[in-house]
Amino acid sequence: MRKLGCAVIAIVALLGLAGGGWFAAGWYGSSQVSEDTQFVVSSGSSLTSVARALEAEGHIASADAFLLRAKILGGGDPVQAGEFMLPAGVSPARILETFQKGDVIRRFVTIPEGMPSILVHERLMAEPLLTGEIPVPEEGSVLPDTYDFERGEERTKVLARMQVAMRNFLAEAWPKRQQDIAVSSPEEAVILAAIVEKETGISSERQRVAGLYSNRVKKNMLLQADPTIIYPITKGKPLGRRIRQSEIAAVNDYNTYTMTGLPKGPITNPGRASIEAVLNPAKTSSLYMVADGKGGHVFADSLEEHNANVDRWFALRRERGEM
Template sequence: MWRSIASNALTLFIVLFLLAGGGLIWGQRQYTGPGPLEEPICLRVEPGSTMGRVSRQLGDEGAISNSTIFRLGAKYTEKSSLLKAGSFLVQPGASMEEIVDIVTRGGRSTCGTELNFRIGIVSAEVQLRELDPATSRYVEVMAFDPAAGEIPQDYAEKRAAPDLRFRVTLAEGVTSWQVVEELKAADFLNGDLVELPPEGSLAPDSYEVSEGMRRDELVAEMQERQSKILEDLWARRADGLPIETPEQALVLASIVEKETGVPEERRQVASVFVNRLRQGIRLQTDPTVIYGLTEGRAPLGRGIRQSELRRETPWNTYVIDGLPPTPIANPGRASIEAALNPDSTDYLFFVADGTGGHAFAETLAEHNENVARWRRIEAERQEGVQ
């Protein structure tokens, strides 16, 4: 009888052991396997939250199949105490293991609200944007000019969000003076900017920053990024260019940047200036005249007078030969690349064509025809306004 009891006990133990082992294997597969989430979500983890609270949120969102397994998995991997507050993007099919990693990894939030301080050619703009999990694209919530004094009523509330992320974006063609002046209005940055960065030395780009970052550190990052871009593109420049140094390339790129807003035209515009430099023809480009008048400290806000076309400044390419002594703006990567790898053309002239682009010409006669056509377009537009 005792043998029978012992045998039955052993059998029961084995069954329980197998069941436990099977349960562990099942639980592990539940934890590491693809989750049930069908659409991306933005998971908000409040300060002071626990894994229990997060597991309930995930369960309500349909992101996990078992809250207990989620909590036990986080505890077993010793990540329960590493939970971070913030807003985190959870992709469809994310496993419990992947979600635990997302909410404990640290770093900035990956979704939620972002404040983008955009420095444009004319003015700066504060843009509050929220990530749409379904499209992974930001949707603008509000936008305003901080210098205008009209701040939306709910800006302060959104600005106080604990997981708000910050970004500074420079438009292509802004001047260094504009950047320094506009950064003063960025209330999430600290410190003063004592020196004006050399014109052209700042990379137009988007910079993710942290609240309280020093302004001079951000400017240094902009300069470092532009230096690397220039170094990279200079090493891959075309042969035979009438440009002797990377600094001259930056000057030419800044002129290309200010002459066209059409990306497809940059290499053609660059070819015109390269051809003129090769033939010893003055560049005769209006943006250099404007920079000579303003030195990049404000938009001119009107047309150029004939007397100003003849005024001698270091940047007036109607008066000086060759390139100006400095860039006239901060060119983007595409304009630097165009200046160093222009199209192979015989163009020497270009003028606006009425569509936002330009009409190019090889001879003065062709150019004069294009100019006459443009003046007719201008006259028709003036008549339409009246």
């Protein structure tokens, strides 16, 4: 009898070990994820709802078995909301750990320097992984940069981060400005920086361009910046043709050919470098500039010198067949 009892105990122990091994294998072994798969955990999801979704999509055999093993063998941390990558053959244990502590897949949207708000709106609305509607943001309120977002995130939240970034940058940059600059507030700095942004894409001359326009503001001269003619017509989109004389002569709150001082608002979303150039402009006596034919500008202190530079620019354009 003693031998029989020992045998029974041994058999029970073996069965227990086998059952435990089976139970553990179902947790630490491979799942039914057949290929690398992106899986979204919605905001507010419970582990139970996530397990049901995993079963429905065929990634695990049983939600109930997953939940039982998670309760006994898994960690107690809540699941995160977001999009996650599940590698092929990943174990249920690793799936839970990924949802609890893993990295959420981040997506990116880039707003380049000088992109007007109407195009910022179009870019965000065209991103299929974002949700919800947004209005066209206030011009000059968005800081150009690359921003990350999660699948299914609301466009309002992404836009809000872009606008907070601009406010934070201005709050940091404004106290570091030079004394006696041409603008008297962060808002005016953005307005002038938007003109600088549109007038040059050459980083080496940005501060000089800012210095030139600062000089003209201080002297109460017409700024005569072509992009300010275009903005009321297209809201910052490319004009696609030459500017007409009637448009140069148009009187409105933006056209700096018919008004002195700054426009009533920005004509685009300027980047950090253009804002910093306005806050720390080059010490220059330049009041005029014209294209040099190589992507930059030729600067002049006097109208006579400027007219000579313009004549050379027109001659170059005639040689190129552009006039």
